[in-house]
Amino acid sequence: MSLHEHISNRKSALSFSEQVLADGVFIKLFEAARWAPSAFNEQPWRFIAARRDEPSFNIMLDCLAPGNQAWAAKAAFLVATLAKKTSSHNGAPNRHASHDLGLAIGNLTFQALEFGIHLHQMGGFDAQKTISLFSVPEDFEAVTIIAGGYPGDIESLDEPIRSRALKPRTRKELNELVFSGTFGESHPLFTHPSPTK
Amino acid sequence: MSLHEHISNRKSALSFSEQVLADGVFIKLFEAARWAPSAFNEQPWRFIAARRDEPSFNIMLDCLAPGNQAWAAKAAFLVATLAKKTSSHNGAPNRHASHDLGLAIGNLTFQALEFGIHLHQMGGFDAQKTISLFSVPEDFEAVTIIAGGYPGDIESLDEPIRSRALKPRTRKELNELVFSGTFGESHPLFTHPSPTK
Numbered sequence: 001m002s003l004h005e006h007i008s009n010r011k012s013a014l015s016f017s018e019q020v021l022a023d024g025v026f027i028k029l030f031e032a033a034r035w036a037p038s039a040f041n042e043q044p045w046r047f048i049a050a051r052r053d054e055p056s057f058n059i060m061l062d063c064l065a066p067g068n069q070a071w072a073a074k075a076a077f078l079v080a081t082l083a084k085k086t087s088s089h090n091g092a093p094n095r096h097a098s099h100d101l102g103l104a105i106g107n108l109t110f111q112a113l114e115f116g117i118h119l120h121q122m123g124g125f126d127a128q129k130t131i132s133l134f135s136v137p138e139d140f141e142a143v144t145i146i147a148g149g150y151p152g153d154i155e156s157l158d159e160p161i162r163s164r165a166l167k168p169r170t171r172k173e174l175n176e177l178v179f180s181g182t183f184g185e186s187h188p189l190f191t192h193p194s195p196t197k
Numbered sequence: 198m199s200l201h202e203h204i205s206n207r208k209s210a211l212s213f214s215e216q217v218l219a220d221g222v223f224i225k226l227f228e229a230a231r232w233a234p235s236a237f238n239e240q241p242w243r244f245i246a247a248r249r250d251e252p253s254f255n256i257m258l259d260c261l262a263p264g265n266q267a268w269a270a271k272a273a274f275l276v277a278t279l280a281k282k283t284s285s286h287n288g289a290p291n292r293h294a295s296h297d298l299g300l301a302i303g304n305l306t307f308q309a310l311e312f313g314i315h316l317h318q319m320g321g322f323d324a325q326k327t328i329s330l331f332s333v334p335e336d337f338e339a340v341t342i343i344a345g346g347y348p349g350d351i352e353s354l355d356e357p358i359r360s361r362a363l364k365p366r367t368r369k370e371l372n373e374l375v376f377s378g379t380f381g382e383s384h385p386l387f388t389h390p391s392p393t394k
Contacts, residue, residue, distance in 0.1 A: 106303015
């Protein structure tokens with residue numbers, strides 16, 4: 001009854017090896033993403049994908065905040081994730097678009113870890129520039145850019161990135177997150193401190 | 198190099214057995230959720246959780262669309278998922294709130310499947326009623342209600358739920374989803390039809 005290792009051991013990647021992704025491996029990441037559930041099966045997710053040897057890689061890298069470019073330049077691939085803002089069945093705003101993209105990225109993350117590939121999702125990028133450079137239509141939002149690849153040597157990273165990579169993850173306790181009956185009242189099963197890490 | 202079975206075999210649950218969830222199992226679902234990544238480590242996810250023997254279960258059931266109540270009444274638990282609309286570090290709108298909740302639910306889904314528990318996420322519920330009945334503050338959005346439990350016998354479901362449970366899942370092809378350089382231009386690796394199911 002323990003947490004799956006892909007959940008308990010996952011960290012946002014800051015180091016990447018030189019190893020490139022085989023075509024079949026790269027394809028499978030998106031194959032995992034597309035089987036996520038979505039409201040009305042809208043599948044609001046779209047991806048702009050670039051492996052390091054593709055011209056788009058440097059264009060996308062240039063959309064990242066400078067602090068992210070510093071380590072993401074060594075990633076094996078970058079992916080811009082997009083969410084369709086309106087529902088195809090009625091044209092109305094889809095309030096689950098971004099949430100359902102998150103579900104797809106959950107799948108992609110898990111499948112990547114199955115392959116020994118780790119990821120780092122970034123909100124720190126210029127969404128307007130990304131939309132412009134990749135001709136993203138008005139009906140889509142640029143939500144994140146993800147860097148990914150096989151793990152590199154953390155010890156050889158420059159400071160302060162090395163220290164950041166070694167820092168343990170922290171999270172709120174479950175009693176701050178899981179309520180019963182009324183918002184803010186902890187569910188009786190969820191005590192402080194959380195029983196498991 | 199195949200998809201993980203929790204991705205390739207997952208379906209939105211419509212049938213549940215009478216089996217209840219042990220405390221430790223129920224806790225671990227949320228433990229999985231809380232280790233998801235989020236922008237600025239905001240952890241915008243909150244949950245109102247009710248197992249079938251708790252008074253909140255029927256209150257939450259009553260928030261669902263009638264078509265969902267028909268099968269969700271037999272779930273072992275219901276969970277309302279909430280996203281914090283603003284960022285704690287600066288009070289500004291958090292445009293990743295709903296997306297990051299999706300990542301947490303991706304973790305929860307995967308951990309549930311590890312335990313043999315299946316889920317059904319619903320957008321079909323009365324969000325305003327949920328917010329009111331569970332005293333959810335203004336700063337939080339009610340995004341989904343999730344039903345979950347151990348699988349029941351699909352063949353014993355009433356029609357049309359039985360037919361719905363037996364229907365194969367369908368998804369867009371990868372060449373409609375993964376682009377290269379310009380939005381709408383399929384990445385050369387992603388051909389139609391998709392190489393794998």
